[in-house]
Amino acid sequence: MRGALRIFCLTLLSSVLMLPVLRWIGSRSFSMATETQSSGTHSAAFVTCPNDTVAKELARGIVEKKLAACVNIIPQITSVYEWQGKIEEDTEVLMMIKTRSSKIPAVAEYVRSHHPYEVAEVISFPIHQGNPPYLKWIGDVVPE
The missing domain is CATH 1.20.5 (Single alpha-helices involved in coiled-coils or other helix-helix interfaces)
Incomplete structure (x- = not known):
């Protein structure tokens, strides 16, 4: 007991x-x-690069210039596309860039001016939902 x-x-x-x-x-x-963030305040942008070196240089410049809070570099993707009338297949690297939606034009301009491709891919999608502290962090790191 x-x-x-x-x-x-x-x-x-x-x-x-x-x-x-x-x-x-x-x-x-x-x-x-x-905690709430306005839907579409932040965006994820995608850029393909010919290799890891180019992607790292672009990513570092984008983050240093406070155009994005974070860039993920995803290695070895295969891209199949039409270019100048021919079907091409290349191994590339994908950058996933998290930033404010208002910074997408500046990100695109930076990529166009520093990317080795004649036509660099820069596409973005607004973030409608996400972890509120993470979205807040993006907003804190990337000024308006």
Whole structure:
């Protein structure tokens, strides 16, 4: 009987001590779920590059100039496309750029002026939903 009482008391004590931590976790989870960003305020842009070196140079310049918060470089994609009347197939690298939607024209201009391709791909899509703290981070890193 004494052992059961001791276990009960230890369980009760640990529950009371854990209450502030659990309350904080719950409030933080709630605030993360309820923080809002306007739909379309941020965008993801995609750029293909001939190789990793070009992609890293472009990515570094884009982030240094605060045109984007983050650029992911996805290696070794295969692109099949028509160019000058012929079907081409090349191995490329894909850049995924996260930024404010208002910065897409500047990102496109930067890519056009620094990219080795005659016609560089720059396409973007507005972000309609996402992790609110991540979207806030993009807005904090990339000025209007």
